[in-house]
Amino acid sequence: MKKIALLFLLSCFVVQAQKKPVIQKSEIVRIETELASDKMEGRKIFSTGIDSASAFIEKEFTKIGLQYYGDLKSYRQDFKAKGKAANNVIGMLPGKSKPNEYVVFSAHYDHLGMDSSGDDKVYNGANDDASGTTAVIALAKYFKELNSNERTIIFVAFTGEEVGGYGSKYFSKNINADDVVAMFNIEMIGTESKWNKNSAYITGFEKSDFGTILQKNLKGSNFNFYEDPYTDQHLFYRSDNATLAALGVPAHTISTSKMDSEANYHQLSDEVSTLDLDNMTEIIKSIAISSQSIISGKDTPSRVTKL
Structure with a gap:
């Protein structure tokens, strides 16, 4: 009887060990709906609405169990922008064998605020960029549960993108860029691309082999990453990756x-x-899959040498 019980426990352990985390649509809907709700008042920098959004993201990072970044005492990276108080929200998963090599997942959580002139007063920013921020939170939960990252993963929600990229500029000044292996900045993924479903594009595709690595990791799936088709709009230089x-x-x-x-x-x-x-939801799942070889340390994208 003891032998049977032991075998049962071992089989349960193996099943549990083999169980992989799942990025669930219900969680995507929950997070997205909260970030883009009217009570966030459009998440304009320096507003009570963006304070509410920051508090929500911090709460999500706490639930996930992320560590604080660097020498921070909380998930808030406080700084001054235009002489006023502002903050990024940052959480971290230390790498197992390459803790000093960083992979960054980012999005901006600020938007345009309020408009008092009409019946609809809130710039909810559901796509821009509650969708990207939702992805960062969902990916943090996924990789925490997966618990296999050899490189350190940093999850950051930037503020001030809409008014000059203040959050990403401050973050960049306070990290050693040589230690950052790759940055997945996620911006407006809530609508279908020009290629319809199961597709997205990567800005600055030709500037490193980052995109080629992601394409390789998705080979055999029904999802495709494409080169940026809007190069005349210089998107590579207009978001928090720049x-x-x-x-x-x-x-x-x-x-x-x-x-x-x-x-x-x-x-x-x-x-x-x-x-x-x-x-x-499928886009976020594909980002998770496509990043695996970079997070594991197997692949290291080439550096950007020309802008």
Whole structure:
């Protein structure tokens, strides 16, 4: 009887050990809906709304069990922007064998705030960029549960992107860029790309082999990463990846936004009801899969040498 019981316990342990975490649509919906809710008041920098958004992200990082970044005493990276108090939200998963090599997942959590002129007063920013921030939180939960990252993973929600990239600039000044192996900046993934579902594009694709590595890791799946089709809009230089990229980091933005025809971009109509949350969930899953060889230390993207 004891032998049978022992075998049963061992089999349960093996099943549990083999069980992989799942990025669930219900969690994507929950996080996205909260970040883009009216009570966040459009998440404008220096507002009570962005304070609420920061508190929500900090609470999520606490639930996940992320460590604090560097010498911070909380998930808040406080700094001054335009002479006023602002903060990024940062959590970390230390690497097992390469703790001094960093992989960054990022998005900006600020948006445009309020408009008092009409009936709809809140720039909810569901796609821009509650969608990217939702992805960062979901990926933090996924990799924490997976518990196999050889490199240290840093999860950061930047503030101030909409008014000059203050959060990412401060972050970049306070990290050794030589230690950052790659940056996955996630910006507006809530709508279908020009190639429809199960696809996204990578800005600055030609500036490193980051995108090629991601494509390789997705080979055999039904998801595709493409080169940025909107190069005339210089998107590589317009998001939070730009500051670290200027320091040589293979820092790229992943997006689906149709920049030539995105009807809700910077409009009051950018609400959760306009998003394809099924597709968004699949995009986040694909980012997780495509990053695995970089997180494990198997692949190291080439540095950006020309901007």
